[in-house]
Structure formats: C-alpha cells, structure tokens
Amino acid sequence: MDNQDPSQNNPYAPPVANLEDDQQRSDIAFNLLGNRVPAGHALEWIGSAWEGYMRAFGAWLGISALYLLLGMVVACVPVGNQVLLCLLAGGFLIGCQRFHDTGSIEVGDLFAGFQTAGSGLALTGLIQAGIYYVFFLPGFILQMVATFTHADQKLVWAATGLYYVLAFLGGVALKLTLFAPALVVFHNVEPLKAIRASIAVCFKNFGAFLVFVILLYLLMISGFMCCMIGLIFVMPLYVPAYYSAYRDIFLRSDTGDAQAV
DSSP states (O other): OOOOOGGGSOTTSOOOOOOHHHHHHHHHHOBTTOOOOOTTHHHHHHHHHHHHHHHSHHHHHHHHHHHHHHHHHTTTSTTHHHHHHHHHHHHHHHHHHHHHHHSOOOGGGGGHHHHHHHHHHHHHHHHHHHHHHHHHHHHHHHHHHHHHTTOOHHHHHHHHHHHHHHHHHHHHHHHTTTTHHHHHHHHOOOHHHHHHHHHHHHHHTHHHHHHHHHHHHHHHHHHHHTTTTTHHHHGGGHHHHHHHHHHHHHSOOOSTTOBOO
C-alpha cells in the first residue's frame, strides 16, 4: 500500500508551494545585487504577464479580485493594511512561480505566503509602512495644525501642498521596495536586507523601473477610462509583471557577482 500524502486528495487542504526544486535552480544564478537590464525590458515584463493571463484568464482574475477585495477591507487600518498586502503579495508571487513551473494557478495560492514566510513578510510589511509614514505623517500633521488653528490661508495652502508632495514621495519610496517580498519568500533574505536590496536594484535599473511604473499607471488609467471595465484586464497584470521583473533582474546569471543567500 502506497504512503500517499492525504493532502493530495483533499481539495480543502491549504495550498502547499513546492519551491524546493526551483529554489535550488534559482539560487545557482541568484544575484542579490541585481543585474542591470535595459529600459525596454519593462515591456517584456508586462508582455510576459499578459501572455500568462491569456492562458488562465479565470484563475488570474479570481486571485487578483480577491487580493484587491481584501486590500480594500483593511484599507482604513493604518500599518495593518500594508502588512496584510505584503503577506498576500507573497502568496500571489508563490502562485506566479507555480504557474511558471506548472502552468496552473489557484485562488488559494494567495494565502500560501502565510505558511511559507509569514513572519518575514509581516516584518517586511511593517518596515514598508514605516517608510511611507516617515514621509506621510509630517505633512499630514502640519496640514491638520494649519487647518484647525485657523492659520493664514496662504499657510494652509502651503501646508496642503507640502502634504501632497510628501505623500507622493512616500508612495515613490514604497514603490522602490516592491522586490522585497520576492526576496523574502524565495530566498529567505532578511526583511531589512531585502528592502535595501530592492531599493538599490531599482536605482541600478532606474530606466526600466521608471518605464515599468509609468506603463502600469497608464494601463490603470486606461482601465478607469473604459468605465472601469478595462480594469478586469489590467488588475491581474501587476503582480505577474512584477514577478517577471524579479526573475529578469535577480535570477539571470549574466554578471560575475552572483551570490546565493
């Protein structure tokens, strides 16, 4: 009688990400310093995500919709929303890797990050939230003080302008950490080290990073302009495109400084 894992026959068992074999393969070429790529690769990242999306439309749409829905539920919870989004992003990335290896992805993959690297992803989310609030809070406090103390109107406008500038810079700083969850999930990099590596790689590939972010925002705006129906085609592209970028930058062995963590 075969000793078969009962979870293989249990459709309600939690998703298990089989990353061991791919981890061994990717670590051979893993470069924490990141490889330099042309700006045009941003188009390839989105194109790769679109190709995968067309191969499993329903699954990608389902996992993306659930990701956004859960994000909206906790959107008003300071810090906690970023922690949850980071945990879910880790699971989403695991789903992307499973799709890359097997051609299949399930909505349940979204929660695989809780099992695979829950503490690391949670700490990464906390640090990301801290980075954002370092920019956001000073402007917010100054605006509130200027408004509720009935300060001069020019001062109120100046405080409001500063608030928006700092909030924008906080958003940019948060974007620079987008590779951190992948480094934590797939290579067990310490959260703070992963965030530093992500920021360094984004500056190293500033052209590709800038084109990538601009294209994603243009796609998102296009989706809104199409009575929001276009978002059905845009939402599922973000994380898979980011996963393609991660593989292109961190897993290509075209430099001599590759290192495994």
